[in-house]
Amino acid sequence: MKALAFDLGAGSGRAVLGWIEEGRIVIQEVHRFSNEPVQVGGRLHWDILRLYHEIKQGIRSAWRAADGQIGSIGIDSWAVDFGLIGRNGELLANPYHYRDSHTANAIEEVLAVVPETEVFARSGIQFLPFNTLYQLHALKRDHNPALEQAEHLLMIPDLLRYFLTGEMHSEFTNATTTQAFNPTTGKWDERLLSAVGVNSAIMLPPVQPGTEVGRLSEAVTRELGVAAIPLIAVGEHDTASAVAGVPALQPSFAYLSCGTWSLMGTEVKEPVLSEQAQALNFTNEGGVYGTYRLLKNIMGLWLQEESKRSWEKEAGTKLSYSDLLGRAEQAEPFRSLIDPDDLRFLNPSDMPAEIAAYCRETGQPVPASDGEIIRCILESLALKYRFVFEKTQALSGAVYEGLHMVGGGIQNEMLCRFTAGALGKPVWAGPAEGSVLGNLAVQFIASGEVADITEARKLIGESFDIKVYEPEASARWNEQYGLWKKIAGL
Numbered sequence: 001m002k003a004l005a006f007d008l009g010a011g012s013g014r015a016v017l018g019w020i021e022e023g024r025i026v027i028q029e030v031h032r033f034s035n036e037p038v039q040v041g042g043r044l045h046w047d048i049l050r051l052y053h054e055i056k057q058g059i060r061s062a063w064r065a066a067d068g069q070i071g072s073i074g075i076d077s078w079a080v081d082f083g084l085i086g087r088n089g090e091l092l093a094n095p096y097h098y099r100d101s102h103t104a105n106a107i108e109e110v111l112a113v114v115p116e117t118e119v120f121a122r123s124g125i126q127f128l129p130f131n132t133l134y135q136l137h138a139l140k141r142d143h144n145p146a147l148e149q150a151e152h153l154l155m156i157p158d159l160l161r162y163f164l165t166g167e168m169h170s171e172f173t174n175a176t177t178t179q180a181f182n183p184t185t186g187k188w189d190e191r192l193l194s195a196v197g198v199n200s201a202i203m204l205p206p207v208q209p210g211t212e213v214g215r216l217s218e219a220v221t222r223e224l225g226v227a228a229i230p231l232i233a234v235g236e237h238d239t240a241s242a243v244a245g246v247p248a249l250q251p252s253f254a255y256l257s258c259g260t261w262s263l264m265g266t267e268v269k270e271p272v273l274s275e276q277a278q279a280l281n282f283t284n285e286g287g288v289y290g291t292y293r294l295l296k297n298i299m300g301l302w303l304q305e306e307s308k309r310s311w312e313k314e315a316g317t318k319l320s321y322s323d324l325l326g327r328a329e330q331a332e333p334f335r336s337l338i339d340p341d342d343l344r345f346l347n348p349s350d351m352p353a354e355i356a357a358y359c360r361e362t363g364q365p366v367p368a369s370d371g372e373i374i375r376c377i378l379e380s381l382a383l384k385y386r387f388v389f390e391k392t393q394a395l396s397g398a399v400y401e402g403l404h405m406v407g408g409g410i411q412n413e414m415l416c417r418f419t420a421g422a423l424g425k426p427v428w429a430g431p432a433e434g435s436v437l438g439n440l441a442v443q444f445i446a447s448g449e450v451a452d453i454t455e456a457r458k459l460i461g462e463s464f465d466i467k468v469y470e471p472e473a474s475a476r477w478n479e480q481y482g483l484w485k486k487i488a489g490l
């Protein structure tokens with residue numbers, strides 16, 4: 001039997017069949033689709049019904065490709081966003097996109113009610129303006145009718161699973177990204193939810209990854225002409241699946257999940273709720289099989305994606321990444337650097353102009369050409385990776401021999417090279433399908449084909465190419481690291 005994984009990212013989604021053949025994992029992409037947010041007036045929304053339609057297309061294609069031999073389905077997606085269900089069981093409104101501006105001042109407004117130390121002690125989660133807790137605060141503040149009528153809150157994968165099965169379940173790894181879940185009690189945190197005026201009854205008690213969470217409903221099986229395939233709650237936060245899919249053989253390892261976002265950290269048995277972790281704004285998101293992901297969000301390749309989008313809009317024509325990276329390769333090294341996590345880069349109207357303004361304001365040469373901007377982004381990301389790598393070691397007390405880099409971002413070889421140079425340590429890049437493979441791994445373990453996550457990670461490492469980048473020009477990177485920390489104020 002084959003397993004079917006859906007991996008929904010901020011820009012695109014894919015449906016991938018996976019199975020084990022002669023001791024190796026084999027994957028086959030059967031459907032790929034774009035994920036285009038929709039601006040309505042001043043609000044930014046996800047087109048959730050379009051995504052659901054694409055998931056059904058994916059099941060149809062997979063059923064044909066697997067000759068009906070599909071044993072289970074798992075869905076993972078980006079975090080924090082959600083849909084609200086009314087008393088008639090229907091979706092009350094299109095989910096907000098986490099880059100929508102309605103949460104702009106929400107952190108300050110909530111911390112005026114519950115002190116920062118208490119929020120961190122209760123949730124263990126980093127302070128980012130789009131966390132679900134602040135989205136709920138903003139909806140309540142703005143008297144949002146959907147929240148007023150809501151009977152249930154479902155995160156994106158929970159919601160899509162509900163559409164497929166008719167059953168409502170909340171999944172643990174994604175629940176922890178809300179900043180309203182308490183890892184110490186293992187329950188939704190009443191104090192935090194009541195502080196934003198939300199009745200905790202709308203939050204369902206989360207199930208652990210690996211749990212069977214319903215089957216395709218009769219209506220769906222009839223519509224698609226398929227069997228009532230069971231759904232497995234995988235690490236439904238895509239980063240949780242990416243970490244599950246890291247081909248690490250050692251128990252203590254450092255990873256970087258690299259896509260629109262860069263998520264860097266390590267895997268721990270207990271959440272790290274120390275003052276230092278809070279001061280460094282690290283997070284403890286739930287992981288698979290009784291683990292936590294001690295990590296930090298880094299703005300990531302969003303900076304590059306948005307710059308390309310601006311230039312394409314200006315030029316009225318498509319640009320290729322290979323041309324852009326080719327020009328970045330020719331650009332002068334370390335000419336100008338930024339802190340990629342300055343919140344001005346969360347959703348500016350013109351990313352290249354925002355980067356230029358940052359450099360101007362910090363007294364640096366202003367990058368003008370697209371090559372200079374891309375080089376500035378990639379060098380700055382690599383330096384930020386070094387900073388977070390060092391802080392991860394400080395918080396976990398471990399010393400890592402190198403860094404596992406997974407996700408679509410590893411196709412950016414320049415970034416992999418710069419990361420090894422900046423860290424002064426080897427980078428083991430691969431697999432690119434990080435989240436998909438972690439999603440499949442949990443399904444293989446649920447079906448008993450694979451014993452546990454250690455075996456799954458070994459199998460992934462043996463089934464997919466891992467490219468090794470050894471550090472180059474470390475002395476130059478060390479020198480620049482000092483300068484960059486001054487610019488970034490770190």
Ligand SMILES: C[C@H](O)[C@H](O)[C@@H](O)C(=O)CO
Pocket residue numbers: 009010077078079080098130237238239261263297
């Ligand atoms: C908001 C982001 O989606 C989240 O922090 C990140 O972990 C993610 O899910 C990346 O896909």
